[in-house]
Amino acid sequence: MAVSVAPKAPAATAKVSRRSKGGGMAIGQRRAGLLFVLPYILFFLLLQLAAFAFAIWVSFHHYDLLALDNPFVGLRNYARLTVNQDFLIALRNTTEYAVVVVILQTAFALVLAVLLNSKIKGRNFFRTTWYTPSVASSVVISMIFLYVYHPTGLLNSILGLVGIHTTEAYLQSTTWALPAIMFLNIWTTAPTFMLMFLAALQDIPKEIYEASSV
Numbered sequence: 001m002a003v004s005v006a007p008k009a010p011a012a013t014a015k016v017s018r019r020s021k022g023g024g025m026a027i028g029q030r031r032a033g034l035l036f037v038l039p040y041i042l043f044f045l046l047l048q049l050a051a052f053a054f055a056i057w058v059s060f061h062h063y064d065l066l067a068l069d070n071p072f073v074g075l076r077n078y079a080r081l082t083v084n085q086d087f088l089i090a091l092r093n094t095t096e097y098a099v100v101v102v103i104l105q106t107a108f109a110l111v112l113a114v115l116l117n118s119k120i121k122g123r124n125f126f127r128t129t130w131y132t133p134s135v136a137s138s139v140v141i142s143m144i145f146l147y148v149y150h151p152t153g154l155l156n157s158i159l160g161l162v163g164i165h166t167t168e169a170y171l172q173s174t175t176w177a178l179p180a181i182m183f184l185n186i187w188t189t190a191p192t193f194m195l196m197f198l199a200a201l202q203d204i205p206k207e208i209y210e211a212s213s214v
Contacts, residue, residue, distance in 0.1 A: 093178060101185050109190040113197035127198075134191040145184050146171075 061070045149170040170176040
């Protein structure tokens with residue numbers, strides 16, 4: 001008895017055709033994506049990198065905005081910075097600000113994320129409440145903290161309730177201005193990191209939690 005076998009070449013050809021078509025669509029999507037980000041790339045190159053390059057050029061010259069001649073001075077400007085007290089104070093304050101804010105806001109955000117990832121009552125309410133500072137207007141936040149840090153503002157009023165009577169102007173104090181700004185920055189930026197940590201925690205498979213609890 002004769003057995004006829006149907007040729008499979010057309011099916012293989014169809015698979016190759018679909019693959020080539022899919023590859024063409026992927027390339028087209030990549031090109032479309034590049035076109036979407038191209039304006040930002042051009043903006044970054046023209047403004048950010050150009051400004052950075054100009055700043056480097058200025059640092060090696062005796063630059064005067066109104067002068068036509070800006071002579072080259074080499075590293076003289078950098079040498080002057082090492083003995084400039086204002087620069088050294090600014091460098092110390094910037095370093096202190098960066099270290100304290102990064103450490104505290106990361107730790108605070110991680111603690112909030114762990115709490116919200118646990119099964120506590122009112123989790124959605126606390127998530128919304130803690131994230132509000134990140135989406136609020138910077139102008140609104142600044143006005144609120146101007147009132148909080150005012151000599152007769154909220155902070156001193158609360159301190160007065162616990163027996164600490166003071167009329168400290170925190171934003172005008174050489175002692176408290178930097179910590180006050182640090183607290184403001186931590187309070188407004190930590191919720192954003194909280195959401196990032198929370199998303200990472202919720203992306204962990206349940207099997208890992210079950211295995212660790214054994």
